[in-house]
Amino acid sequence: MMELALVKTLLNREFYDKHKGVHCPERIFSKDVRKIKQALDTAMETYDGDLSVSDLQAVFNRMNASMTTSTKTAYEDLFKRINIAEPIKSEIAKDTLSQLFQQHVGDLVANLGFNFVNGTENTLEPLRKILEEYKDDFTPNTRIEWDDHSFDTVLALSQQEARWKINIPPLADRVEGISGGHFVVVGARPNSGKTSFHSSLVAAEGGFAHQGAKCILLTNEEAYNRVVLRYIGASSKMCIKEELPRNIPLAQARYKPVADKIKIKDSTGKNMDWVESVVKQERPDIVILDMGDKFATPTTDRPDITLRIAAIHARNIAKEYNCAVFWMSQLSAEAQDRVAPNMSMLEGSKTGKAAEADLMILIGMAAETEGEEQNSMRYINVAKNKLTGWHGKIPAMLDVKRGIYKR
Secondary structure, eight states: OHHHHHHHHTTSHHHHHHHOGGGSOGGGSOHHHHHHHHHHHHHHHHSOSOOOHHHHHHHHHHHTTTOOHHHHHHHHHHHHHHHHSOOOOHHHHHHHHHHHHHHHHHHHHHHHHHHHHHTSOOOSHHHHHHHHHHGGGGSOOOOOOOOOOOHHHHHHHHHTTTSEEOOSHHHHTTOOEEOTTOEEEEEEOTTSSHHHHHHHHHHSTTOTTTTTOOEEEEESSSOHHHHHHHHHHHHHTOOTTTHHHHOHHHHHHHHHHHHTTEEEEEOTTOOHHHHHHHHHHHOOSEEEEETGGGGOOOOSSOHHHHHHHHHHHHHHHHHHTTOEEEEEEEBOGGGTTOSSOOGGGBTTOSSHHHHHOSEEEEEEOOOOOSSHHHHHEEEEEEEEETTTOOOEEEEEEEETTTTEEEO
16 A cells, blocks of 8 residues: 555655656566556656646556456556555655665665576676666765854854863863863873872862762772772862771761762773763763773774774763763883873773873873872873873872872
């Protein structure tokens, strides 16, 4: 019945003219309806305007005057069914024609492939001709909404590049802030200040959460309870092991202003698809992946490719959901005791993560020497910076007991 309704829709001159020819050959119809389609093509070439079912039947009978009585009766029944059929809406008819057309081309390709395998066809040249003939018909029609590049719009967007201000004083002098769509890679050796770095950015005085940003931390590296304590220590400015246990009410009071802006979840064993589902549900402004590498799902025996695929996914999440994504990563043993590690020292990755980053920060430290001040010294290396363009090394102090970076 759908075929007959489609024939009735094709009686409309405007619709027919849009879909005639190669896009609507009679071969896409069943055997009995093909002759009716041939008559329809003839009538449309001969007459102007729309056709009625009676017009089409008259042309058909003239073209097939030698039909047997039984055949004529069968076609009279088909025309009666066309007459009572409801025309299909234009968009539905267009999609139906497209589907029938693709099935037709698929059948041609399948038959050629079958003949080639069975030896009845010794060349793939006919296949090449089919693909060449119909390639434009299988190119997706994409409706593009071009970006507004007016001066006012571009200027306004540029001013939003630093929506969430950096609160680590030495770094803030060089990188004002980040915004939705940014992908930031942070690398450091184990136990050298990665967790304290993002707890400072989010929870310490003037951090993202204090600015009103909705922040989520997905952690699969350090024990959940220790991460929470780092955030409480950063927000309360209290020594995690000494001051905090002795004055829990004060710590709670200082953490309260940012508590509803921070969500933390142990994400051990999860992957990037899960991360995206969380971001889609929560719609955060800031996403911390600690560690980003452990969210990568191995799809190849090359770790660098696996990590690059995951990094691309993370970057796409940042853009799709208008959030800033921080990807915490380990540096290789080559970066041990180096004050200025470089991006080639990112563990497990050659250029994959680096290629996707808008901002890359690598934390270096010198070999441990006697004295608390020496052991607290860190070097924030801005290895890649598409935000402001500045690159270089910035000395900073890490208050290890409170988990806060400061000048």
